[in-house]
Amino acid sequence: MTGRLATPVMQTAVLALGTALAGSAAEAAGRLNFYCSAQEEWCQIMARGFEEATGIDVDMTRKSSGETFAQVKAEASNPKGDIWWGGTGDPHLQAAEEDLTEPYISPMRAELHPWAIAQAESAGDRTIGIYSGALGFGYNADLIKADNLPEPKCWEDLTRPEFKGHVQIANPNSSGTAYTTLATMVQLFGEDGGFDYMKRLHANINQYTKSGSAPIKAAGQGETAVGIVFMHDAVAQTVAGFPIVTVAPCEGTGYEIGSMSIIKGARNLDEAKAFYDWALSAEAQNLALEVNAFQVMSNVAAKKSDFAPDLSAIKLIDYDFKKYGSSDERKRLLAKWDNDVSTLPQ
């Protein structure tokens, strides 16, 4: 008897996992599915801040910008997210290029820095700048002293022979930060000069990491002397207590624009727009200071941290986001880097 009864029960158990359940198209009003690509605390405080400001429930998912892009693309035929906030601008531009995001012109634009609006215009209003951060490098002061190295001030210093095996940068194939470095060198020194620089730098690189901010974390732990990263990442290491000195290279440097986009086909479009407008306000952008985010915010009235790298004191190049953010140019530069630089002996 038990055998007879147990069989159907078992079979149900086997198949109960089988076919589909859960998840339906219905959703409650006043809810926002928020994809966040900044660091955890910042995402949390943005989600809670918006809930307090509007009473709209926020479901926040934090992933790196590359992961979020992969997810938005995979979900394209049935989007689950409403708004995507934070992370470097290139994946946002890529999403705009692939028609994964929704154009929107916010009434808040009048309060923004011109670079934030330029970002929007280069993508047909499908994305907008929320913060910017300059590229640079950081070094571990203890290691530099122990190894009797000169303090590096310029991009050129990093190619000097005594820095052999002391410099770390991410692989531009896997990291937006390193791709920004490559594009910056091309714009700073011209295409030939830029690649020549990358080749000389290659001789000194001890490791091409996968993730963009890994080099400066390695520097913090004393695993490399110099890491090429965005300056705000280096500053965050110093504030966390590591012996890191942040450098704005003397030749000038490129920068990223952290961006925000509304996902095409968002189920809560009105809430997404409300978040979009709120996130551009000075009040929302001031939240960055509470979580040690040292980027420069896009609202002109937003407060600045004392630790934040002063963008006006840094020689910034006129970075062409439209050209270097396009997938054709990116593929071309990466292929050239793969063939001409990464294959050289070190």
Add this chain to the structure above:
Amino acid sequence: MLIFWIIAGWVGLALLPWYGVEDFLTFSWLAEGWPLDPDLAPAAVLVAKGEKLWLAPLLLALAAPLMVLGRAKSDPVHARILIAAGGFGFAWLVAQGLGIGLRGFTAPWLEALFGPLGERQFGMGYGALLTASAFLFLFTQGIAARGAVGGDVFVAGAIGGVIAVVAIFVFFPIARMLMAAFVSDEGRLSIGVFAAKVTDGRIWGLGCLSGGRCGAAWNSLGLAVLVGVLTTALGLAFALVLTRSGFRHKRSLRALTVLPIITPPFVIGLAIILLFGLSGAVTTGVADILGIRPTRWVYGLPGVLIAQVLAFTPIAFLVLIGVVEGVSPSMEEAAQTLRASRWQTFRTVSLPLMRPGLANAFLLGFIESMADFGNPLVLGGNFDVLSTEIFFAIVGAQYDQSRAAILAMVLLGFTLGAFYLQRFWLGRKSYTTVTGKGDAGVHPAMPKGLAVPVHVVVALWSAFTLVIYGMILYGSVVRLWGVDNSLTLKHYVTAFSLAWGEGGLRWTGSAWDSFWTTMLIASAAAPLTAAIGLITAYLLTRQDFAGKKSFEFGTMLSFAIPGTVIGVAYIMAFNVPPIEITGTGLILVISFIFRNMPVGVRAGIASMSQLDRSLDESSLTLGANSWQTFRAVILPLLRPAILAALVYSFVRAMTAISAVIFLVSARYDMATSYIIGRVENNDYGLAIAYSTALIFVMLAAVGLLQLLVGRTRIGRRTSFGQGH
């Protein structure tokens, strides 16, 4: 039996909501317009109202089996009707689900054939689930009635069920993902793109032979072979010390060997960096003594190898311990009676009988190493392996899904190769040693020549493991690991603080949310994984049916593919109807079941191939059916395998990261993705404290499971005093 499934089918078709309903289990839908509201209506009601008419054939298919109720099972019409009705119903259900989606017809040719469709449909719900199960099992009953697999309804149903779920949750998403390999940048199908990318020098380069760098494929292959061999050897050494020596502290040794699998990712890597990195304690110490400059020697093959061997030895051990225990002492005693020396006995009797265990342990180590993602990420240096390349092809600056798919194919090719090599090595020999006959022997001790090196290796490796875990524990109570070493408990407070407030206890710590979600999902996934794994192992070792080999490979497939690929594949496959489960806890549970099932299968196969078939036969001869035999005879003898499957799947659900990254959602965040967030944010202390807490939770859970499952008592004298 038959009646049961016919009724179940009609309940699914005529009573339960056909499409997915949020919060189904609260039954609030009963009050929200069921059964007439189109979102909540059963299929029969929809058809009666003239909507979604493509569901109508299902009613006919489910009516047909009613005709056979009066007929005898031996009547050929009985079988024929069940096969036709079940097969057609299931096929139609799948076809309409795939053919009609959120925007009407899903393929252009369907629209060309039938014209545009005004209606659309969402993901299937419990009604569809129950009806689909009914069709499937009606079909398998028809097959059984025709005399397949000895007319055994249970076996036929189990085979059908496992095939169906593996097809839906392994083949379907992976096929969808791999299709991307043939898609060019413009979104068209192209063989040329495939050919160009598959022969890429970054995959197959052999530069390392001449001082340069090798392609990711060779790196992965070399690493996986090394890891497979080393973990199997170490696992065997631990198993031998536990079963064939007078070693005193077996219990603590056992706990120590399990430690690494209950460690969340990145933590071992961080500990290894703090020991062997450029500024690591060991590296700087040795450099000082030798008077040389410290180097970054650990980054690359050495570091990844150390971390992976540390992490995967326990898996080899879990597989091997059951097998080593299971080798019949009688055979060993017989050899000794025939004047074989201990060494001869070990070499010619014990070791060959352990072959299934060795082969399975190697295979698992090999595959785990191939698919591992966390350790190469932290320690890989410039040593590129396939799994990290795949991850960054998807999420990196390239956004190149077709490259990811191609790399996944290469990886799959290696795994397939290892799998067939393993089968070839095992050959057709019999490894049966547990029979129904009394077997009251004692395992002989290891031969001296073997015992000494084995004990030395085990002692060294145990000491190393202890040092690593000492570092981790220490790291969780210092302010800033490696910089500010003053002691503090603040990381634990931040993560796990509690407060008494209004309404009693409040979980104020930042880690509680993800902690409880993880516990819930892990405890849901573990028993299901073990059940499916062991049933599959039973089918593979005890039953013969057509297509058994490809069936076996299919069950291993999801394990062989790195989690990141599975993660993206699951999103692509299960974000749209007919199966729409992204953003739920269910997708996490399912991904864990099918990722970890192979361990249950392997452990089950290794143990079951030792059980003599005469045990089953005598049970069957005495009138039990195959289900009763499975439950009352085989299952109790499989306790080590059950324990291995349960422990492994529970623990992996708590420590896995790669697939999880893509599948977590706001409401279902997992511990590991929370920890990664901390590490990215330089919060090493918090990450390590959380990991340490998880390690203790899992230790407790493993102990509890061991108590619940109990041990197999094979009728043997206890050896060496108190036994083990």
